[in-house]
Amino acid sequence: MKKTKSKPTTKNSPDAEVWELRLYVAGQTPKSIKAFANLSRICEEQLAGRYKIEVIDLLENPQLASGDQIFAIPTLVRTTPAPIRKIIGDLSNTERTLVGLDVRKVS
Amino acid sequence: MNLRQYLPSLDSQSHRSADFIAQWIITKIRFMTRARNNASISPGMLRKAPTGIQGLDEITGGGLPEGRPTLICGSAGCGKTLFATEFLVRGAVQFGEPGVFMSFEESGEELTTNVASLGFDLKDIVARKKLVLDQVRVERSEIEETGEYDLEALFIRLAYAIDSVGARRVVLDTLESLFAALPNEAILRAELRRLFGWLKDKGMTAIITAERGSGTLTRHGLEEYVSDCVILLDHRVTDLISTRRLRIVKYRGSTHGTNEYPFLIDESGISVLPITSLGLNHKVSSERVDTGIPGLNMMLGGEGFYRGSSILMSGTAGTGKSSLAAHLVDAACGRGERCIYFAFEESEQQIIRNMRSIGIDLGRWVHRRLLQFSASRPSAFGLEMHLVNMHRHIRQFEPSFVIVDPVTSLLTIGTKMEIQLTLTRLIDFLKTNQITSLFTSLTHGETNLELTEVGLSSLMDTWILLRDIETSRERNRGLYVLKSRGMAHSNQIREFRLTDKRAQLTDVYLGPAGGLLVGAARLAQEAREKAEKRARSIELERKRRDLERKRLALESQIAGLRSQFELETQEISQLIAQEETIDESFNDERTEMALLRKQDAPQSGRKRSANSRKVPGTDGRRSK
Numbered sequence: 141m142k143k144t145k146s147k148p149t150t151k152n153s154p155d156a157e158v159w160e161l162r163l164y165v166a167g168q169t170p171k172s173i174k175a176f177a178n179l180s181r182i183c184e185e186q187l188a189g190r191y192k193i194e195v196i197d198l199l200e201n202p203q204l205a206s207g208d209q210i211f212a213i214p215t216l217v218r219t220t221p222a223p224i225r226k227i228i229g230d231l232s233n234t235e236r237t238l239v240g241l242d243v244r245k246v247s
Numbered sequence: 248m249n250l251r252q253y254l255p256s257l258d259s260q261s262h263r264s265a266d267f268i269a270q271w272i273i274t275k276i277r278f279m280t281r282a283r284n285n286a287s288i289s290p291g292m293l294r295k296a297p298t299g300i301q302g303l304d305e306i307t308g309g310g311l312p313e314g315r316p317t318l319i320c321g322s323a324g325c326g327k328t329l330f331a332t333e334f335l336v337r338g339a340v341q342f343g344e345p346g347v348f349m350s351f352e353e354s355g356e357e358l359t360t361n362v363a364s365l366g367f368d369l370k371d372i373v374a375r376k377k378l379v380l381d382q383v384r385v386e387r388s389e390i391e392e393t394g395e396y397d398l399e400a401l402f403i404r405l406a407y408a409i410d411s412v413g414a415r416r417v418v419l420d421t422l423e424s425l426f427a428a429l430p431n432e433a434i435l436r437a438e439l440r441r442l443f444g445w446l447k448d449k450g451m452t453a454i455i456t457a458e459r460g461s462g463t464l465t466r467h468g469l470e471e472y473v474s475d476c477v478i479l480l481d482h483r484v485t486d487l488i489s490t491r492r493l494r495i496v497k498y499r500g501s502t503h504g505t506n507e508y509p510f511l512i513d514e515s516g517i518s519v520l521p522i523t524s525l526g527l528n529h530k531v532s533s534e535r536v537d538t539g540i541p542g543l544n545m546m547l548g549g550e551g552f553y554r555g556s557s558i559l560m561s562g563t564a565g566t567g568k569s570s571l572a573a574h575l576v577d578a579a580c581g582r583g584e585r586c587i588y589f590a591f592e593e594s595e596q597q598i599i600r601n602m603r604s605i606g607i608d609l610g611r612w613v614h615r616r617l618l619q620f621s622a623s624r625p626s627a628f629g630l631e632m633h634l635v636n637m638h639r640h641i642r643q644f645e646p647s648f649v650i651v652d653p654v655t656s657l658l659t660i661g662t663k664m665e666i667q668l669t670l671t672r673l674i675d676f677l678k679t680n681q682i683t684s685l686f687t688s689l690t691h692g693e694t695n696l697e698l699t700e701v702g703l704s705s706l707m708d709t710w711i712l713l714r715d716i717e718t719s720r721e722r723n724r725g726l727y728v729l730k731s732r733g734m735a736h737s738n739q740i741r742e743f744r745l746t747d748k749r750a751q752l753t754d755v756y757l758g759p760a761g762g763l764l765v766g767a768a769r770l771a772q773e774a775r776e777k778a779e780k781r782a783r784s785i786e787l788e789r790k791r792r793d794l795e796r797k798r799l800a801l802e803s804q805i806a807g808l809r810s811q812f813e814l815e816t817q818e819i820s821q822l823i824a825q826e827e828t829i830d831e832s833f834n835d836e837r838t839e840m841a842l843l844r845k846q847d848a849p850q851s852g853r854k855r856s857a858n859s860r861k862v863p864g865t866d867g868r869r870s871k
Contacts, residue, residue: 164400166399166400166403169399171394171395171396171397174394174395175394178394198399198400198403199403202403202404202406202407203407205400205403205404205407206381206382206404209383209384209385209386210400210404211383211385211398211400211401211404211425212396212397212398212399212400212401212429213396213397213398213399213400213403214396215396215400223389224389225389225391226389226390226391227390227391227392227393228390228391228392228393228396228429229392229393229394229395229396230393230394230395230396231393231394232393232394232395233393233394236391236392236393237391237393239391240391240393
């Protein structure tokens with residue numbers, strides 16, 4: 141996994157708010173991979189085209205951990221829209237992830 | 248099972264004291280043996296990281312276990328964070344071991360502000376790359392938990408911080424916040440276990456603080472993971488006075504003091520008591536110091552106290568303890584030595600004024616910075632605080648003479664036992680530093696004058712007892728030396744008078760009945776004896792004159808007799824001369840007569856002698 145892996149899948153909804161998500165991992169551990177897969181899936185399902193995922197590998201950039209007050213791995217941080225929200229864990233529970241991210245169901 | 252707790256409370260109290268003493272002695276012995284062992288420390292022994300906290304390194308025999316985590320637990324406000332901070336700051340500044348402070352509660356700024364009042368400049372130490380402050384803020388409301396996770400990020404942050412300054416010491420304050428933030432305790436516990444293992448692997452000397460739980464050392468059972476060294480801090484209030492205490496619950500692989508040690512937090516950080524050595528191996532001086540009262544010097548073998556000795560001056564109220572103490576201060580300052588006067592009853596100004604009335608000006612010594620007063624009410628703070636206060640003053644001022652006036656005032660804030668231990672520590676400290684100390688002690692009642700309230704006598708080298716002597720309806724002051732180690736001291740009771748020109752020890756005055764005469768009785772007796780003496784001398788003079796007169800009379804008599812004798816002698820010699828003349832003329836006459844009668848000339852001696860034999864006959868005839 142690269143240091144910062146932006147994944148702007150589609151950028152064709154200019155009016156909609158862009159969700160900026162940061163996923164903190166430490167190396168390619170099974171939990172990290174699983175979290176990334178889960179996140180990608182949820183975003184595709186719920187926020188298609190309106191999200192940006194930045195993956196930060198703390199093994200490479202340990203100094204970035206204190207900025208977002210990360211202490212658990214993996215941690216997903218929603219930087220925008222405000223307020224900042226954090227979800228720790230491999231995001232295997234979609235329901236809770238959605239609650240955590242405060243994503244309204246797109247009908 | 249400890250049966251002692253079932254004994255009645257009074258009993259258990261005394262048992263506890265006995266236990267306490269026994270424990271204390273054992274600890275002492277341990278320290279002594281360790282001090283000997285330390286010289287030959289084997290490579291396999293547990294290495295220790297000195298904390299630099301006053302007193303703690305003595306209790307732990309060198310510090311916290313190096314490269315291992317130590318758990319500091321205690322209830323809120325007992326000084327855990329400060330303890331941890333001091334450990335890091337002293338490590339970074341004194342022992343060249345940089346540190347990482349990972350706080351789960353306070354931010355770096357808050358921490359910096361909080362410890363600034365204790366004289367730690369964290370900002371500066373951080374700027375010098377000797378310390379990293381990292382705050383892990385855990386907000387339960389911000390966090391949602393889903394699925395599996397671990398605390399690897401914490402490890403990474405810690406590792407990053409450690410590497411950035413090359414840290415040897417780590418503080419985690421207070422890890423337990425994580426329990427509030429993370430609902431999944433199973434993961435947390437597994438991760439904490441891993442964390443402590445990891446810290447050990449990294450060789451970090453770590454302090455983990457934890458809140459005390461009810462009935463357990465920590466609320467979340469952290470002692471389960473950190474088992475090398477556990478220190479319990481406690482903050483207790485007894486009789487309205489709060490005392491902080493520290494106890495080493497366990498220390499794997501090392502002996503340690505097991506008591507509850509009082510400790511303090513003041514402007515120079517934490518001080519754990521006992522502060523100084525626990526041994527009886529201080530150097531002694533055979534130098535003597537003047538007491539300022541010639542009479543007292545004489546009583547103490549003619550030279551005064553030994554330097555570095557401890558002196559107890561006990562007596563009932565108003566016997567002049569403070570006044571006598573002032574003499575000693577004056578004498579010491581007069582020699583150019585520095586003194587500290589710890590007063591528990593009077594203020595500095597009051598003491599100076601009062602001593603002026605007996606002709607001692609202590610104000611000038613204060614002015615010349617030779618004398619320092621430290622006056623405080625005993626109840627102002629706890630016993631330990633007093634002790635540390637004294638220590639600090641002594642360390643700063645470096646006096647050669649210390650006065651505690653009166654030591655019995657401390658009884659209001661502690662039990663006899665506590666005071667005795669406190670004073671033992673103080674005296675040990677003073678003796679180690681060759682400081683002469685004077686303790687005044689107020690005794691009550693006349694019956695047990697020779698019992699000090701706080702059982703101090705065994706700690707004292709010299710004991711001067713001041714007492715009232717009540718005779719002929721007046722009270723006077725008497726002084727005697729009850730004991731004085733290492734010198735031939737006087738065994739007399741001396742009268743001790745406070746005049747406007749210092750104290751005077753008057754000579755021992757024994758009355759006709761053999762009793763000690765003091766005060767007016769002494770004066771009266773003195774006057775009486777003076778009168779008698781005068782009368783006796785007049786009588787003597789009279790007798791002498793009488794004798795002289797007799798001698799003169801006798802001499803004149805002798806002269807009379809002699810002149811008479813001379814007269815007679817003269818008369819007799821005249822008579823003799825006369826007789827001889829007569830004799831001769833008679834002979835001549837006879838010769839002439841013979842010549843006239845034509846008698847034969849006396850040719851032979853025989854004839855002549857026959858002639859001469861006839862002289863008496865002629866004599867008799869002639870006298871007719």
